[in-house]
Amino acid sequence: VPINLNLFVEQIVERFQMSTKNEDIQIKHKLPNNKDFIINGDRDKLTQLLDNILSNAVKYSPEGGTINCVLKEEKDRVVISIKDEGVGIPKENIQHVFDRFYRVDKARSRNLGGTGLGLAIAKEIVLAHGGSIWVSSDWGKGTTISFSLPYDEAVKEDEDI
Ligand code: ATP
Ligand code: MG
Numbered sequence: 001v002p003i004n005l006n007l008f009v010e011q012i013v014e015r016f017q018m019s020t021k022n023e024d025i026q027i028k029h030k031l032p033n034n035k036d037f038i039i040n041g042d043r044d045k046l047t048q049l050l051d052n053i054l055s056n057a058v059k060y061s062p063e064g065g066t067i068n069c070v071l072k073e074e075k076d077r078v079v080i081s082i083k084d085e086g087v088g089i090p091k092e093n094i095q096h097v098f099d100r101f102y103r104v105d106k107a108r109s110r111n112l113g114g115t116g117l118g119l120a121i122a123k124e125i126v127l128a129h130g131g132s133i134w135v136s137s138d139w140g141k142g143t144t145i146s147f148s149l150p151y152d153e154a155v156k157e158d159e160d161i
Helices: 005-019 043-059 106-112 118-128
Strands: 002-004 026-030 035-040 066-074 077-084 132-138 142-150 153-156
Touching: 002 005, 005 026, 005 035, 005 043, 005 066, 005 077, 035 066, 043 066, 043 077, 043 118, 043 142, 118 132, 118 142
Parallel strands: 026 066
Antiparallel strands: 002 035, 035 153, 066 077, 077 142, 132 142
């Protein structure tokens, strides 16, 4: 099914903004100005993908933290990145975060709950759509999860009024 990724990201971010409105966390998004990216994908799976990444960002964010969702084009792919200002992931753990049931420092995240499946499922969904997913993180400063997807069409919005 063709999905307008710009609208899709916007809708999901707005839903997360609603669900965190009682918390001191800001969620922002930045989309290309006059280009909409259309991909052929599974809407439910892509919803789960963004949910899993965004719920981590919220879960591991400090009070007053900001989460930035950026959609942009890179080398004929669309790249979506979700950046938080949370606890971060230690360097030696980064390579494992997409493993099933893996959780960094059980003591640290015990109170936060979870099974360690969110990112493993996210990776599965990205791969099934022909994309790739990666993480960069600074311990104590924050985490960025990014994924790329091939798109079918880039629709230019008319700049003239
Ligand atoms: P689940 O998603 O199944 O509820 P979970 O959130 O612990 O549980 P994943 O989403 O797979 O599991 O993430 C794996 C681990 O990676 C987490 O336990 C956490 O230690 C670390 N992690 C993931 N995202 C972030 C983030 N944004 N900031 C800091 N650590 C993170
Ligand atoms: Mg999770």
